Amino acid sequence: MTIVFDQAEGAEAELVRDRLDMYNVGVTGVSTFYPVHFYVKNARGETLGGLLGNIWGGWLYVTYLWIDEPLRGRGWATRLMDQAETYGRERGAHSAVLDTHSFQARPFYVKRGYEVFGTLDDYPKGHKKFFLKKRL
Numbered sequence: 725m726t727i728v729f730d731q732a733e734g735a736e737a738e739l740v741r742d743r744l745d746m747y748n749v750g751v752t753g754v755s756t757f758y759p760v761h762f763y764v765k766n767a768r769g770e771t772l773g774g775l776l777g778n779i780w781g782g783w784l785y786v787t788y789l790w791i792d793e794p795l796r797g798r799g800w801a802t803r804l805m806d807q808a809e810t811y812g813r814e815r816g817a818h819s820a821v822l823d824t825h826s827f828q829a830r831p832f833y834v835k836r837g838y839e840v841f842g843t844l845d846d847y848p849k850g851h852k853k854f855f856l857k858k859r860l
Contacts, residue, residue, distance in 0.1 A: 754781050758815050762807050764791065764800050775804040777822075784812030784860065786822035789829070801829070805836060813860050820860055826852040833858075 730736065749755045757780045764773035773791035777784060786808060791800050812820060822838070824830050825847070830840070833856050842855035 752781065756780070756816070758811075760784065760786075760808055760811060762804050762811075764795065764804065773800050773804065775808050777808065779812050779815050779817050782816060782818045784808060784817040784820040786820060789822075801832065802836075809860055817860055819857055821855070821857045823853055823855045826854070830854050830856070 760777040776788040777786040838856035838858040844853040847853040
């Protein structure tokens with residue numbers, strides 16, 4: 725036996741994710757999983773923003789929310805969050821969870837009704853990482 729370091733997102737990474745997912749389903753009996761991918765695109769089809777996450781176990785998990793700098797402050801993040809939360813409710817999610825850093829968008833999420841339930845200091849050094857949740 726040996727431990728191998730590999731940065732590639734290949735078959736091994738997929739195997740690890742799939743095996744953990746199978747374990748989780750076996751223990752919980754919850755197999756319904758929905759990927760969540762919403763994008764802001766311009767007329768040329770270029771992606772200028774997006775929200776990525778998933779729905780499992782009654783929770784919408786927002787993994788990434790990004791808007792290109794020229795579009796910020798124009799309501800695109802709000803529209804993406806609205807779409808994701810609606811999609812989550814339609815698929816049985818009762819709550820949403822996400823994380824953000826002190827240099828990112830915590831006030832935006834709090835304004836949307838999310839509440840901080842955990843904080844990591846010095847992640848990275850001199851900053852904080854916040855964990856937030858909201859009932860849908």
